[in-house]
Amino acid sequence: MNIRKIEDRDLEQVYKLHTYCTGRHWTDGVPAKDSLAFYTPDEILGMFDDDKLVSMIRNYTFKQLVRGVIKNMGGVSHVATFPEYRMCGYVKELTKSVFNDMKDKKQSVSMLHPFKKSFYSEFGYVGANDNILVKVSFDALSHYLKHVPNIDAIWKEERERAVDIQEEYETFKYSLDLSNYHGLVFLDNMSNEYWVDDHEDVIVVFIKKDDEIVATAKYLKIGYGENGKLMVLEMFWKDIESRFMIFRYFAKHTDQFSHIEMRIPFGTNFYTWLSDSSRPFEVKINNRPWMVRIIDVLDALRDIPVKTDGKVFLELYDEYCKWNNGGYMLKTVGDKLKITKLDNIIPQLRIDIRGLTSLLYGIYSVEELEFKNWINIIDNDISEILNDWFPKQLINNPYYY
Known part of the structure; x- marks a missing residue:
């Protein structure tokens, strides 16, 4: 072999x-x-x-x-x-x-959707979260079809075949305020052949305000009538107005399908999107959440924005990516994290790759990592610094591969 x-x-x-x-x-x-x-x-x-x-x-x-x-x-x-x-x-x-x-x-980093979580855990991957799938009747979007006088602009809805607009779609994602998109995957390096195969049946809508793209979504049409649905794979918008207009576009399908399903970030308060949140709806959560891992510590942690000044010396253990093993100094320079690999340090903590991955991606707090024995704090003064540097966050990536 x-x-x-x-x-x-x-x-x-x-x-x-x-x-x-x-x-x-x-x-x-x-x-x-x-x-x-x-x-x-x-x-x-x-x-x-x-x-x-x-x-x-x-x-x-x-x-x-x-x-x-x-x-x-x-x-x-x-x-x-x-x-x-x-x-x-x-x-x-x-x-x-x-x-x-x-x-x-x-x-420097890796992510996957596991066939078996316990298998990848052995290789240093850490389970994070997945998206949620919300299913609602189109009746719950009826208010988007009413006249809204305070949205004053020239609006345009452009429907495209996803296979034809790879560059335009990915370019728009880069134009967003990405502060709420932790974990988002970009596909601009994807081969055109794979994009075409992967998006064969996918439709994209661009919402334009005064000829500028301000919102977009990928979706599928499945069936028709009572047995049909509009399946929103992912959607992005720049502001409240553009969010309203993309839901207005969805609502125009009310005579074509019975309901809409939306893949949205975990923790999203979708109730505020609906005209009547008491209407029946369904929420599903995948039982195989995203798993993540650091591959190269030096690049993965370099330039991560932080709000607290500090310096930490740590010793890292990684069974499979052995190039990561050793001592490191983390310190803030300006408002960013800098990392240097050093020999012969006196560590303030010892941590394995699962623990450091968890901090970077915001999966566990220091206290939770201590409970899991993925970190050993030697100097108690650094716990607060680490929690300030790496606050907990949810993964927001709607694209499955």
Whole structure:
């Protein structure tokens, strides 16, 4: 058995393995050439029995907003093994190899949607949160169809095929006030072939105010009438007016579908969006939340904005990304965090990669990390500094890969 990057000649095998292990239609025949464009060889590592692909893992080339700073991110997906080769530890070996691939590509953080949380926990990933899915009747949006005199501008709704507007859509995301989008994934590095395959049935609406895009959404039309729904995959807006206008666009589908489903950030007070919050609605939360991990500590923590002056010496342990092991000094310079790797420090705390990941992403407080034994505070004076530097936050990323 050997692990190597996928080559063009392996793509048919990748297609067959991926489709066998997912909900995609599987066939043992020769796949159409167009269907292979979905797979980018440089992103995929394979375990081979001679030249036969038996297991694989994909490392998507994404960017992610972490506490207001954009970091290069490795998105783990397409973890698959043929059943006759399972329970042999191949995915474990591929996962260790993909960490090296991320390091080589200077991806300092990683995120995934786990097939099994306990599996990835062993590799230093920490469970965060997922989005919520809200289902409401279109009657609850009826007030958006009324005349609103205080929204004074030339408004335009432009409906597009998502496959045609990758650059325009991602550019708008970068234009937003991103302070509320911790964990958001950007897809501007995604290959056009994968974007097209992934967005084949997706519709995008742009809301324009005086010819400037101020809101957008990706959505799907599913069914019709009582058995139909408008499924909003993600939506972004610049202000209250533009939020009102995008919901006005959704409300115009009231005679076409019975209800709307919206994928929205966990913790959002969606009641204020509805005309009558007492109407029946459903809320679902995925039981497999996002999991995150630091891959390169030096880049992951560099320039994170902080509000409290301070200096902390820590000793870090990382079983799988061993380049992270050692001593570090964290200190504030201006309003940003600076990090330096140092030898022979006297640590004020000892922490493992799960603990440091939890702080960076705002998953646990210092007290919770102490309870979980992911951190050992030696100097009690630094607990307050760490909590001030890394307040708890929720992940807000609606894109699933």
